[in-house]
Amino acid sequence: xxxxxxxxxxxxxxxxxxxxxxxxxxxxxxxxxxxxxxxxxxxxxxxxxxxxxxxxxxxxxxxxxxxxxxxxxxxxxxxxxxxxxxxxxxxxxxxxxxxxxxxxxxxxxxxxxxxxxxxxxxxxxxxxxxxxxxxxxxxxxxxxxxxxxxxxxxxxxxxxxxxxxxxxxxxxxxxxxxxxxxxxxxxxxxxxxxxxxxxxxxxxxxxxxxxxxxxxxxxxxxxxxxxxxxxxxxxxxxxxxxxxxxxxxxxxxxxxxxxxxxxxxxxxxxxxxxxxxxxxxxxxxxxxxxxxxxxxxxxxxxxxxxxxxxxxxxxxxxxxxxxxxxxxxxxxxxxxxxxxxxxxxxxxxxxxxxxxxxxxxxxxxxxxxxxxxxxxxxxxxxxxxxxxxxxxxxxxxxxxxxxxxxxxxxxxxxxxxxxxxxxxxxxxxxxxxxxxxxxxxxxxxxxxxxxxxxxxxxxxxxxxxxxxxxxxxxxxxxxxxxxxxxxxxxxxxxxxxxxxxxxxxxxxxxxxxxxxxxxxxxxxxxxxxxxxxxxxxxxxxxxxxxxxxxxxxxxxxxxxxxxxxxxxxxxxxxxxxxxxxxxxx
Amino acid sequence: xxxxxxxxxxxxxxxxxxxxxxxxxxxxxxxxxxxxxxxxxxxxxxxxxxxxxxxxxxxxxxxxxxxxxxxxxxxxxxxxxxxxxxxxxxxxxxxxxxxxxxxxxxxxxxxxxxxxxxxxxxxxxxxxxxxxxxxxxxxxxxxxxxxxxxxxxxxxxxxxxxxxxxxxxxxxxxxxxxxxxxxxxxxxxxxxxxxxxxxxxxxxxxxxxxxxxxxxxxxxxxxxxxxxxxxxxxxxxxxxxxxxxxxxxxxxxxxxxxxxxxxxxxxxxxxxxxxxxxxxxxxxxxxxxxxxxxxxxxxxxxxxxxxxxxxxxxxx
Numbered sequence: 084x085x086x087x088x089x090x091x092x093x094x095x096x097x098x099x100x101x102x103x104x105x106x107x108x109x110x111x112x113x114x115x116x117x118x119x120x121x122x123x124x125x126x127x128x129x130x131x132x133x134x135x136x137x138x139x140x141x142x143x144x145x146x147x148x149x150x151x152x153x154x155x156x157x158x159x160x161x162x163x164x165x166x167x168x169x170x171x172x173x174x175x176x177x178x179x180x181x182x183x184x185x186x187x188x189x190x191x192x193x194x195x196x197x198x199x200x201x202x203x204x205x206x207x208x209x210x211x212x213x214x215x216x217x218x219x220x221x222x223x224x225x226x227x228x229x230x231x232x233x234x235x236x237x238x239x240x241x242x243x244x245x246x247x248x249x250x251x252x253x254x255x256x257x258x259x260x261x262x263x264x265x266x267x268x269x270x271x272x273x274x275x276x277x278x279x280x281x282x283x284x285x286x287x288x289x290x291x292x293x294x295x296x297x298x299x300x301x302x303x304x305x306x307x308x309x310x311x312x313x314x315x316x317x318x319x320x321x322x323x324x325x326x327x328x329x330x331x332x333x334x335x336x337x338x339x340x341x342x343x344x345x346x347x348x349x350x351x352x353x354x355x356x357x358x359x360x361x362x363x364x365x366x367x368x369x370x371x372x373x374x375x376x377x378x379x380x381x382x383x384x385x386x387x388x389x390x391x392x393x394x395x396x397x398x399x400x401x402x403x404x405x406x407x408x409x410x411x412x413x414x415x416x417x418x419x420x421x422x423x424x425x426x427x428x429x430x431x432x433x434x435x436x437x438x439x440x441x442x443x444x445x446x447x448x449x450x451x452x453x454x455x456x457x458x459x460x461x462x463x464x465x466x467x468x469x470x471x472x473x474x475x476x477x478x479x480x481x482x483x484x485x486x487x488x489x490x491x492x493x494x495x496x497x498x499x500x501x502x503x504x505x506x507x508x509x510x511x512x513x514x515x516x517x518x519x520x521x522x523x524x525x526x527x528x529x530x531x532x533x534x535x536x537x538x539x540x541x542x543x544x545x546x547x548x549x550x551x552x553x554x555x556x557x558x559x560x561x562x563x564x565x566x567x568x569x570x571x572x573x574x575x576x577x578x579x580x581x582x583x584x585x586x587x588x589x590x591x592x593x594x595x596x597x598x599x600x601x602x603x604x605x606x607x608x609x610x611x612x613x614x615x616x617x618x619x620x621x622x623x624x625x626x627x628x629x630x631x632x633x634x635x636x637x638x639x640x641x642x643x644x645x646x647x648x649x650x651x652x653x654x655x656x657x658x659x660x661x662x663x664x665x666x667x668x
Numbered sequence: 669x670x671x672x673x674x675x676x677x678x679x680x681x682x683x684x685x686x687x688x689x690x691x692x693x694x695x696x697x698x699x700x701x702x703x704x705x706x707x708x709x710x711x712x713x714x715x716x717x718x719x720x721x722x723x724x725x726x727x728x729x730x731x732x733x734x735x736x737x738x739x740x741x742x743x744x745x746x747x748x749x750x751x752x753x754x755x756x757x758x759x760x761x762x763x764x765x766x767x768x769x770x771x772x773x774x775x776x777x778x779x780x781x782x783x784x785x786x787x788x789x790x791x792x793x794x795x796x797x798x799x800x801x802x803x804x805x806x807x808x809x810x811x812x813x814x815x816x817x818x819x820x821x822x823x824x825x826x827x828x829x830x831x832x833x834x835x836x837x838x839x840x841x842x843x844x845x846x847x848x849x850x851x852x853x854x855x856x857x858x859x860x861x862x863x864x865x866x867x868x869x870x871x872x873x874x875x876x877x878x879x880x881x882x883x884x885x886x887x888x889x890x891x892x893x894x895x896x897x898x899x900x901x902x903x904x905x906x907x908x909x910x911x912x913x914x915x916x917x918x919x920x921x922x923x924x925x926x927x928x929x930x931x932x933x934x935x936x937x938x939x940x941x942x943x944x945x946x947x948x949x950x951x952x953x954x955x956x957x958x959x960x961x962x963x964x965x966x967x968x969x970x971x972x973x974x975x976x977x978x979x980x981x982x983x984x
Contacts, residue, residue, distance in 0.1 A: 110942060112751040120709070204719045209709040211716070282753030296752075297762065297934035298942055299836070348836065348932065355930045358821045359835040361828065539701040539945055548705060562710075571711075581711040 100343035103641060103658050106356050106368040110298065110349045113282035117200050117208035119264030122560065126652035127301060127347060132267030132287030133189065135167060135246075136258050137653045138564075141331070141644055142320025144466055145564040147258050151189065151268065151288070153244075155258075162253035162601070167246045169194070173310050178286045180276040186308065189268060189288050191240035196231065197268045198238060203229035210265030213562075217257075219249040231271070253601040259563030264652075290340040290656040303345040311338050314657065330642045333664035334657065341659035366641055370634040375451045378636065382452050385634060396643075398635045401455050403648045404560035405462045405569075407627035408440075408503075408518065409585035411553050413578070416499035418586070431491035432498070433623035438484035439525035440626045442477050445517065449510070453632040459616040460573070462630045465566045467609045476620045484525040495528045502535040504552035506543040512536075514556060548580035555584050561648070565604070566612055570596055573619055587624045670972075677971060681964030688960035689741070693734050693953065701947030702726075703750055724750070741957045747950040751942070756954045759939055764920070766838060767935035770927060771919050773850060774857025779912060781858065782865025787896050789866065790873035801866060808863030817856050817930045824852050836932030853927045868911060872904045879903075905977040913970040917962035921955060 111123035119128040129137070137150040149155060151173060157166040175186035198218075201208040202225040216222060219237025227233070237249035250257070260266055273286035285293050291303035314334045321331055334341070348364075350356040353371025360368045370378060378397075380388045385399035410433050412418035417433060420426040442456040455463045458476035462468060488494070503518060505511035512534070519532045535552055537543035547555045561568045571577055574596045575588035595615050602608040619625065635645050643658040645651070704720050712720075721727050740746050746756035789801040823829040833852045840846045876882065877900055885895050901908075921936060928938035936955070943951035975981045 112946065113753060115753065118707075120706075204723060207707050207720065207723055209707060212709040212711045215711075277753075279748050279753040280755070282751075284753075298938045299838075299928075299932040299934045350836070350932065352930055354818045355821070355836065355932070358818070358826050359932070362826045362831065362835045364835055364837070538699075539947065541701050541703065541706045541947060544705040545702055577711050580714065580717060 101341070101660055101663060102344040102346060103342045103655070104346045104348055104364065104366045105655070106348050106350050106360065106365045108351055108353075108356065108369050108371075110351065111301070111347075114285045114293070114296070114301075115206075115282040116197065116264050116267035116269060117206045117210060118282065119267070120209040122647070122651070123349070125264040126655075127303070128264035128267055128285075129289065129652040130291045130303060130345065130655055131285045131289045131293060132264070132269065133173065133289050134263065134267050135169070135194065135261040137262050139318070139320040140654055140657050141316075141322070141325075146320060147262070148318070150262075152261075162255075163250045165248040165250065165257060166241075167248070169244050169246065170310065171244055173288050174308050175270050175273075175286055175288045176292050176306060176308065178273060180270065180273040180286055186286075186288075187270070188243075189270075190243045191246045192243070193268045193270055194246055194266075195235070195238050195240050196271050198266065199224065199229070199231060199235065200269070200274070201265070203231075205229070208265075210263070213260040213263070213265060217251055217254050219251055255601065255603045256563060256565050256567055259565055263562065291345055294344075299349055301347045301349075303347070305340050305343050309340065313337065314339055319657075330661055330664055331644075334642065334659060337659075337664075340656040341663065342655075345655055360636065363638075367635065367637040367643075367645060369647065370636055372451060375453075375634065378634065385453050385632065387636075391636070394639055395636045396639050396641075398645065399453065400633050400635060400647060401462075401464050402560065402631045402633060403462075403464050403564065404558060405457075405460070405628035405630045406556075406558040407460070407625050409555040409557065409587075409625045410436075410623070411547070411550060411555060411584075411586060412588065412624055413550050413586040414553050417501060417553055419588070428491045428493070430623060431487050432493055435484040435487040435493070435525060436522060436527075437476065437623050437626050438478075438480040438487065439521050439527075440518070441479040441521055442629065443479060444521075446629060448517065449514065450629060450631055455630045455632065457628060457630070459620050460569050460625070460627055461566055461612060461616050462569075462628065464630060465561075465564070465569075466604075467566045467612045469613055472613070481525060488526060495526065495531075498527055498531055500531045500533065501553040502533050502551075503554040503556065504535040504537065504543055504547055505556055506537045506540045511556075518554075518556070547584050550579050550586065557584060564648075567600060570599070570612055570615055573615075573624065585624050587619065587622070589618055589622060589624075592618045674968065674972070677968040678964065681961075681968065684964055685957070685960040686738075688963070689737065689953075689957050690734065692956040693737055694730075696949060696952055696956075697730060697733065700949070700952070701945065703947040703949070706946065737953050737957075740953070741961075746954040749943075749948055749951055751946050751948045751951075756950050759951065760936065760954060760958070763934060763936040763939050766933060767924075767928070767937055768920060769840070769846070770838075770850060770853055770933055770935055771857065771924055774854040774861070775915070775919050777854065778858045778861040778865055782862055783869050783901070783908070785862070785866040786869025786871075786873050787901065789870040790877050790900070791892065791896060793874050793877070798870075802870070805863035805866045805870075808859060809867070811860075813856070813860045813926050814930075816859050817926060820852050820856050820859075821930070824855075838931075838933045849931075849933075853924075853931050853933070856927060857924060869904075869908065872907045873900055876900045876904045902977070906974060909970060909973050909977065913966045913973070916966050917959050920962060921959045 107123050109121065109123045111121060111127055112118065113124060114127055114131065116128050116132055119125045133151040135150060135152040136147050138145045139148045151169050153168040153170050169189065169191055173189045175181070175189060177184055177186045181187055198214060200206045201211045201214065202221055214221060220235040221238060224233060224235045239247050241247050267287065270286055274281055277284045283296060290306055290309045292306045294302040294304050313336045316332065316335050350359065353373055356368050357371055357374050359365050378388050378391055380386050387397040410417050417429055420429055446452050446454045446456055456477050457463055457468065458472065458474045503515050505515055515534050519529060522532055523529055537546060546552050559569065559572060572582055573585060573587040573592060574583060575593045577583040578586040578588060592615050595611050599608050599611045633647055635647065637643060637645060640660050640662065641658055642661055642664055644654060646654050703724055704717060704726065707720050708716055725733060744757060748755055749759060785801050789798045792798045821835050825831065825833045825835040833848060838849050840849055882895060882899060885899060925937040925941045927933065928935040939951060940955050
């Protein structure tokens with residue numbers, strides 16, 4: 084009656100179960116793969132369900148690896164036909180949704196069904212954008228009523244174990260989309276039985292199954308029927324010369340998942356997270372910023388205070404994404420103008436604001452001086468980043484800003500009143516105050532940069548998607564490790580309500596994006612991306628950017644390499660205790 | 669029990685429930701968080717935005733939606749959470765007992781201690797003991813609940829302090845484990861409410877102590893304990909009951925958001941807070957409706973109790 088429900092179990096042989104407690108700094112919503120839109124939901128979904136591909140556990144930069152797929156796909160020469168074979172003998176967990184309540188084999192048709200769900204409005208799916216207009220016949224299938232018994236010409240199961248995909252144009256990021264929780268495979272029987280309740284009643288074929296969930300934790304247990312694939316260090320990208328713990332070698336040849344129970348604790352409050360971790364109630368945390376001083380002995384590079392080094396392992400990880408402030412280019416006060424002269428003046432105003440922004444102070448105050456400031460939109464975490472490139476775009480140049488304003492006839496009377504939007508919150512308010520202060524030092528009157536505060540992020544998103552915010556402070560976390568996912572942020576046709584919240588529309592940028600979007604990673608594509616980055620900076624369309632550095636701490640008794648990126652949850656099947664790894668043959 | 673009176677009181681409560689639900693539904697629909705933009709993916713088209721709004725029922729006329737809401741309340745078919753697809757009734761069934769178990773000890777002890785200290789301070793009005801109690805109350809009221817929670821966690825739950833209790837969790841199976849998990853939250857709740865309670869009860873008692881019949885009792889030489897408990901407390905029960913009864917719906921439904929989030933306790937307060945921030949309307953509608961109904965019940969019980977503690981008040 085009082086809610087106790089997740090006591091640590093014993094294993095079949097009577098030994099104490101190995102439990103790993105992972106703190107999340109947010110709360111996942113739905114566990115339905117079609118709705119796994121947050122990093123938190125994705126973390127859990129990829130542990131409950133199977134995806135065709137995943138990333139090698141230890142390789143950086145990320146490298147794709149077959150998961151439920153038998154091998155890498157066969158791709159036609161024109162890049163339009165993709166054939167993927169899946170493993171045989173993989174089963175869904177037992178569930179009343181199946182005949183006899185016994186899990187059946189995962190078939191190619193299940194994948195086809197799972198992707199189709201995204202194009203059925205009743206699913207309330209959030210991953211549609213990944214495949215929209217990319218897979219032949221899928222959009223048509225939706226417009227004809229989303230009838231699951233109707234075939235989609237570009238998405239078919241040729242037999243029980245072969246999937247055929249026909250693309251409308253080459254899509255080099257296709258396999259990346261198949262690593263995501265969105266592409267996890269659900270059985271039709273479960274969707275039909277549980278409907279919307281599938282969100283809290285997952286039926287997958289992943290390494291774990293859900294035991295319980297509520298608003299503070301989710302408890303997963305090892306799926307005893309998970310396919311037996313020995314851990315292979317080389318295949319997972321292990322580099323013996325890296326700083327990774329040599330204990331990893333003890334995992335070689337053993338069958339994951341290694342732990343018996345995986346407990347996700349949802350602790351958004353930093354103080355509570357730190358207290359629980361200090362008390363040994365959590366095995367892993369993303370360290371709250373308020374504790375950075377406490378745990379670091381130096382900032383550059385971030386180094387763990389020796390008093391913690393005996394008990395904890397540590398990693399400083401730059402986020403796969405960045406923070407920026409977009410100008411709403413559709414707003415005539417600051418953006419595009421038909422009159423060339425006014426357009427030129429607005430351009431000068433934006434560039435002056437870019438120069439007035441002090442990234443060093445921003446980094447010091449909000450990111451503990453360990454954020455990575457970089458010019459433009461290609462962050463240091465991707466291979467396309469140009470470490471030797473011109474960084475004048477992020478240099479604080481107050482005199483330059485003032486001169487630019489003066490030369491273009493902007494003064495305190497003529498400067499437009501702008502609205503800086505943000506969802507309600509202390510940090511958000513402080514960020515606004517700092518932004519306004521930077522602009523004031525360049526001569527912008529305080530009352531002409533006004534806060535526009537929203538009750539929730541959803542409300543804020545609605546407002547800027549409708550073009551009602553002039554200065555849009557936001558962040559982007561990459562969905563997959565391909566910088567195309569960032570470049571599309573400023574592609575004209577993706578303008579608001581799309582992801583191009585700046586409504587930036589430069590024909591040359593658009594042309595380059597269209598040319599590069601069908602290219603595989605190559606020096607030529609890198610050159611194009613850098614050129615696009617420069618175009619964006621030349622147009623001063625955004626004040627950008629900084630990548631946050633996240634600090635992770637975890638209990639030394641666990642062998643693990645945590646990953647917080649959008650694709651990160653896969654590592655959990657490979658976590659083991661040092662003690663167990665040392666004694667288990 | 670006066671059944672006609674009870675029926676009449678409950679019938680009077682219907683307009684109240686309708687008013688509360690109507691106003692809160694109006695606020696929810698027009699000023700509450702919009703779930704649309706959380707549910708649409710990236711790069712949505714205008715058509716996709718409309719699709720999501722349709723799926724959420726946002727495009728239906730307000731009065732129809734309100735009518736459906738009342739129907740849901742009447743049939744207790746509260747729908748599914750828009751965040752995790754779980755039936756709202758099962759969420760409430762799961763979380764309400766936890767919130768009650770969490771908050772009741774602190775609520776009861778906080779009120780009992782407040783009454784005792786209020787009586788004491790009123791009896792010694794103007795003396796050093798009164799000043800001490802009142803000063804401590806002001807200090808208690810001035811310290812943020814958050815500071816109390818984090819302070820107690822560090823002091824009682826971590827290796828930096830005594831490390832006697834858990835920081836987070838609620839795995840209650842027997843009285844021992846109940847005490848283990850509820851002790852620190854209860855202490856926090858008592859600390860944060862005691863100042864308010866003491867000041868309120870002291871004011872009520874001091875007022876009563878000034879009355880002529882108490883002076884007469886003192887003149888007769890009645891013992892202080894007899895005066896305080898038999899006469900002062902008894903005659904002050906109307907405001908005391910009102911305060912307690914009006915708190916009950918909040919205690920039962922809202923739980924204590926901060927306690928639940930900082931101590932990792934899956935109660936209804938946390939569910940409600942998450943529903944507010946995420947715009948999960950089925951949960952919000954259920955909680956608001958239930959709070960309204962509980963208020964009517966609490967008011968009715970309150971009225972019944974009035975005539976019990978003060979026979980001069982009639983049910984007519």
